[in-house]
Amino acid sequence: MDNANDLLLHPGATSRNRRRFFFKYMTSETALAVLTNQTLRWSTPQVLNDPFDMNFDLRIDFNLDRVRKMALDQGYNDHFGENPAEPGNTLGILIAIARQAFAQKGISMTRDEFGAEMGPAVDASLAKVLSGVEASAAEVRPMLNRTKVLCLTVRPDNMLMWSHYGQQHGGVVMRFETVPELDSPYSMAREVTYTAAMPRWMDEQGLADLLSGRMKSDPQELINKLVYTKSDHWSYEAEWRVSSGFGRDRTAQFEDLSFGAPELESLIFGCRIDVARREEIKLAATRLNPKVKFWDARPSNREFRMDIIQID
Numbered sequence: 001m002d003n004a005n006d007l008l009l010h011p012g013a014t015s016r017n018r019r020r021f022f023f024k025y026m027t028s029e030t031a032l033a034v035l036t037n038q039t040l041r042w043s044t045p046q047v048l049n050d051p052f053d054m055n056f057d058l059r060i061d062f063n064l065d066r067v068r069k070m071a072l073d074q075g076y077n078d079h080f081g082e083n084p085a086e087p088g089n090t091l092g093i094l095i096a097i098a099r100q101a102f103a104q105k106g107i108s109m110t111r112d113e114f115g116a117e118m119g120p121a122v123d124a125s126l127a128k129v130l131s132g133v134e135a136s137a138a139e140v141r142p143m144l145n146r147t148k149v150l151c152l153t154v155r156p157d158n159m160l161m162w163s164h165y166g167q168q169h170g171g172v173v174m175r176f177e178t179v180p181e182l183d184s185p186y187s188m189a190r191e192v193t194y195t196a197a198m199p200r201w202m203d204e205q206g207l208a209d210l211l212s213g214r215m216k217s218d219p220q221e222l223i224n225k226l227v228y229t230k231s232d233h234w235s236y237e238a239e240w241r242v243s244s245g246f247g248r249d250r251t252a253q254f255e256d257l258s259f260g261a262p263e264l265e266s267l268i269f270g271c272r273i274d275v276a277r278r279e280e281i282k283l284a285a286t287r288l289n290p291k292v293k294f295w296d297a298r299p300s301n302r303e304f305r306m307d308i309i310q311i312d
Contacts, residue, residue, distance in 0.1 A: 001156065001175075001266075001295070001308050021265065022152040022186050022240060024174045025165035028277045031172040031267075035284035039256035042148040042244055047253050050234060054144045054226055057137050058201035064126065070208035071122050076114045078212060125211050133201055136222070144226055148247040148255060152176070152189060155238040156268055157297065157306040170273050172281060173297070175266035182260040189242045190228050194235040199225050266293040268308060 002021070026034065034040060045054040109117070155161065162169045178184045193199075201222065202210070227243050247255045267285050269278055285292045297306045 001310075016188050017190065017240075019154070019186070019189070019240075020178055022154065022176050022178075022189060023156045023268075024152055024176065025161050025171065026174065027167040027171045028273055028281060031174065031281050032277075032284060034174065035264075035281065035288055037256065038261065038288060039258050040150060041254050041256050042150050042242075042247055043254045044148055044252075045145060048151070050230060052231060054147060054149075055141075056198050056226070058133075058222065058225060059198050060130065060133060060201050062204050062207060067204050067207050067211070068119070068122055068126065070204065071126075071211035072115050072118060073111070074208060074212035074214060075118055075122070076111050078214070079114065080108060122211055126207075129207070129210065140223065140226065144223070146246045146250050147227065148244050149227065150185065150189075150242040150244070152186065152240050152242070153238050154240060157308055158236060158238070159304070159306055160236050162270055162297065162306065166270050168272065169270040169297070171270050172273070173268040173270075174264060175268065176259070176263050177265040179260060179262050182263065184260065184263055185242050185244070186263075189240040190224075192234075192237075192239040192241060193229045194232040195229060196232050199229050261289045262291075264289045264292055266295055268295040268297050271296070271298055271306075 024040070048054075153161065156173045156175065162171075162173075165171070166173060176184075176186055178186045180187070228241065230239070244257075247257075249255060264285065267281065269281075282294060285294075294311050296309045296311055298309055299305075300307050
């Protein structure tokens with residue numbers, strides 16, 4: 001549909017992802033409702049079609065003996081070596097204080113002596129961290145169940161998407177443009193990560209860093225893994241999504257929220273759309289945004305693909 005350079009916002013525009021366009025597949029009936037009400041649906045996990053969507057626990061499968069050794073090795077180096085610990089980590093602050101005190105008093109010990117001295121503390125910290133992960137998961141689950149997302153894609157020509165979400169090619173794809181002046185939410189969209197295995201809460205190195213005071217725990221990053229990770233079975237969707245937290249009504253399973261008329265940049269009609277419904281949709285779209293463009297998704301004559309052709 002566009003040259004690569006046309007897909008990005010101009011350099012002076014403020015946007016987190018820099019993408020200019022996003023797409024939304026829908027049935028022709030839904031398209032009429034969207035155009036008439038000027039709203040898009042933001043959904044909680046309960047109404048999404050993937051039962052795992054934002055509804056899984058991050059894996060914890062560490063070799064604890066290896067993590068313990070890594071944490072003690074790093075702790076010893078941080079106390080007596082060259083690498084200072086992360087000051088934003090509570091343990092890191094204590095290590096920095098101890099490091100200075102040891103230097104002033106000329107205290108030193110071997111790695112084995114350090115392990116014997118600090119091993120019990122590392123064990124206690126490890127047990128506390130793992131227990132905290134379980135408690136955090138119990139708190140996060142109900143919170144994510146109320147979190148609402150707007151699901152979008154960057155692929156308007158995917159045949160499976162047309163079949164699954166575009167009414168077996170009888171529906172519509174709407175192209176929404178990030179308009180900086182309207183503070184369009186699409187600028188906050190994040191790309192979904194597709195993976196064969198459920199993501200880990202943290203890898204062994206990360207846990208060792210946390211235990212040895214080199215890293216700060218970031219709860220938001222853990223939540224982001226849950227919101228923006230899906231099974232690779234869904235990778236064909238090329239999904240990006242925007243999270244709005246609980247939305248305006250934290251008890252509702254979904255909310256239909258308004259969008260700016262200039263954000264509706266184009267409509268793409270499926271190759272099997274009803275002719276009368278097509279004209280009805282064109283009229284509704286033009287009423288909403290007189291500058292809206294129209295395209296057809298047509299089967300290619302030479303390849304198994306959909307060609308997107310602009311029409312009058």
